[in-house]
Amino acid sequence: MTILAVLIPVSLLLGAFGLIAFIWSLRDRQYDDLEGDQYRALFRDK
Amino acid sequence: MPLDQSAPRETVDLLIPGMSCAGCMIRIERCLSSAPGIAKARANLSAHTAHCVFDPSLTNPDALIEVLSKNGFAARLFDLNEGGKAPADSKGQDLLLRLGVAGFAAMNVMILSISVWSGAEASTRDLLHWISGLIALPAVAFAGKPFFQGALTALSAGRMNMDVPISLAVILAAGNSVLETARGGPDAYFDAAIMLIFFLLIGRYLEHRTRSHARSAAVELMGMAGRTTLRVLPDGKRLPIKVEELSPSMIVEVAPGERIPVDGRICLGSTEIDRALVTGESAPEWAALDSQVYAGMLNLTGSIHVEVIATGDETMLAEIAQMVDAAERGKGRLDRIADQVARIYAPLVHILAASAFLYWLPAQGGAHGALQIAVAVLIVTCPCALALAVPTVHTVASARLFKEGIFLKNGADLERLAQVDMVVFDKTGTLTEAESQLCSPPRRDDPAWPVAAALATASHHPLSRAIAREAKTMGIQPARVTDIIETPGFGVEGKLNGHHVRLGRHGWAGADEPSASGVALSMHGHVIRFQFTEALRQDAAETCAELSVRGLDLAILSGDRTDAVAKIAKATGISEARAAMLPGDKLAWLKARIAEGRRILMVGDGLNDSPALALAHCSMSPASASDVAKTAAGLVFTSDSLAVVARAHLIACRARRRMLECFGIAAAYNAVAIPLAVSGFVTPLIAAIAMSASSILVVVNALRLRGSR
Secondary structure, X not given: OOHHHHHHHHHHHXXXXXXXXXXXXXXXXXXXOHHHHHHHOOXXXX | OOOOOOOOOEEEEEEOOOOOOHHXXXXXXXXXXXXXXXXXXXXXXXXOEEEEEEOOOOOOHHXXXXXXXXXXXXXXXXXXXXXXXXXXXXXXXXXXXXXXXXXXXXXXXXXXXXXXXXXXXXXXXXXXXXXXXXXXXXXXXXXXXXXXXXXXXXXXXXXXXXXXXXXXXXXXXXXXXXXXXXXXXXXXXXXXXXXXXXXXXXXXXHHHHHHHHHHHHHHHHOOOOOXXXXXXXXXOOEEXXXXXXXXXXXXXXXXXXXXXXXXXXXXXXXXXXXXXXXXXXXXXXXXXXXXXXXXXXXXXXXXXXXXXXXXXXXXXXXXXXXXXXXXXXXXXXXXXXXXXXXXXXXXXXXXXXXXXXXXXXXXXXXXXXXXXHHHHHHHHXXXXXXXXXXXXXXXXXXXXXXXXXXEEOOHHHHHHHOOOOEEEEOHHHHHEOOOOEEEOOOOOOOOHHHHHHHHHHOOOOHHHHHHHHHHHHHOOOOOXXXXXXXXXXXXXXXXXXXXXXXXXXXXXXOOOOXXXXXXXXXXXXXXXXXXXXXXXXXXXXXXXXXXXXXXXXXXXXXXXXXXXXXXXXXXXXXXXXXXXXXXXXXXXXXXXXXXXXXXXXXXXXXXXXXXXXXXXXXXXXXXXXXXXXXXXXXXXXXXOEOHHXXXXXXXXXXXXHHHHHHHHHHHHHHHHHHHHHHOOOOOHHHHHHHHHHHHHHHHHHHHHHHHOO
């Protein structure tokens, strides 16, 4: 069971990493225009 | 254009209702970014806005609007306070953040719970429970805030709502789990508490999105009309002035084709006036010195000076808007289905949980076991499925309506549309096209066409516009007619190779029957007649037939003449047709029907329909309608065909059926889960599975609406 001492912190760290990434993307206003952004990938920049 | 980094920057938000596809979005960004002085331009397709960063010394917002209009996009400044858009947006961000936190916490706690369920025991189980608690408790406190707040507000106002059982279930589940963990017991509900909040937040967020979508549609509909006008100073100079700054006895100039901004009296010039917005009457009316004109009327043919009598809130336009407000308030707040369900459901759940607690109190070993069962009851009965069903159905239905070119302003209108048993139409602009159409026009190679086209293009008169439109679709090149003069009330004249040509009233153009309707063109001694008819809107007859097959009664209420109304009634097969009705008459007629217990769908476009639109159970108006009508209506459609009325009704009926099915599923689930919970058989594992399964089932059922044809 000592393996838990490693695995649980690792899984929590990964979870925290995902959460931080999500909060960053939210702050970066990436969810403001879900309709427009799905098409942007199809257009070349300038 | 790259700018000097140190240059001063300002930002502006522009509202661009015409941005309807990805292509428009890219074009708008390109033409804005290539304008001088622009540092950054980013369009938002969901909100139909563009955010620009610019150098104020090189450009200004008006120049940007000008750039857009040259590229075919009407734009206006977007005041962020308008319609409460800005705070609503940050609310969406806030909900999304809470949803994200709840989601990540739920995932982690679930992983730990699975280890517990697969057989962790003794100190390992306690350790896993403690870690779950450490993750779940802060997450519940943060993510559950909207529910706790809603419950507090309701309770302090002495009311009950869905937030009360939700908050109670979550707080009890979390608190009891802490006790259970401290005691080293097997049944901790941390996973259920955080999952509940996660599912409920999805419903909240969907609901918020539908609502803010509807609100931004409403903001866009609030008129693109220019709000400045030309003031004529006593020395004859013209000065642009904002309409709000006008005061009585000032004089304004109204050019042909402009709307009159105030109530007033003509003090110079004569013209023809389109009163359709106010009276619903389609034929233009002659107005000269001392004629009364009202705000909202359209000046057609001559330039006039108007002495201001009333502005702003005192105009007839504003009076009608007040009538709309009053009708809206008078309409009893109709209960939404979800509210009706909630009112029975919330107290029932509490009574059940409390009686389970009291029943088990003597039987099990003390308060702890009884509390454990009461918590299980609260968790399984938590209205997850209900809270998800309504927003999901609304979101899917409004997306479907949007694809058909129909804006839904709020979810309650969708539910009301499904309940109507009578459809009342306005005539002009609703059953018929807003503009007259040529009937039996001269042949394409008739030499009269190029001349008629040239003269008609020079005029704003609706009949001229109809001729010009027809000529354009037939691909006719206008002739070179010079010295074109318009005589208001009579017609347009000009010179073609030195000869006089006239397009206008029969008598004026020199035709034999001076009083015949339509217009005549005189050239080289010939007279060519153009006859007009009111064209039925596309699919009007079919739509009326379809609606009556569905068992809805139909009626026409019009402000127009009796013969014109009778003709349209015959063409659409509607037997109940009332003509020459003033806005107040329409209102009285509707009130009488409502007193009989009818639920009416009103379809209309004129200012004169607005009070009726607001009073009716549900209402629709075309996008070509007056601003007041569009504001009063619950649904607005952009399509030219009237078939969307039948379509919208069909979608609303389906959405209602889906919603009732969802409630059915939730009820069936509760019928199984509640007895189990009350008799003490629900473990944390069963609670987690049952809750997720019912939520997913309900959402999948709601999504079926998306695929139905």
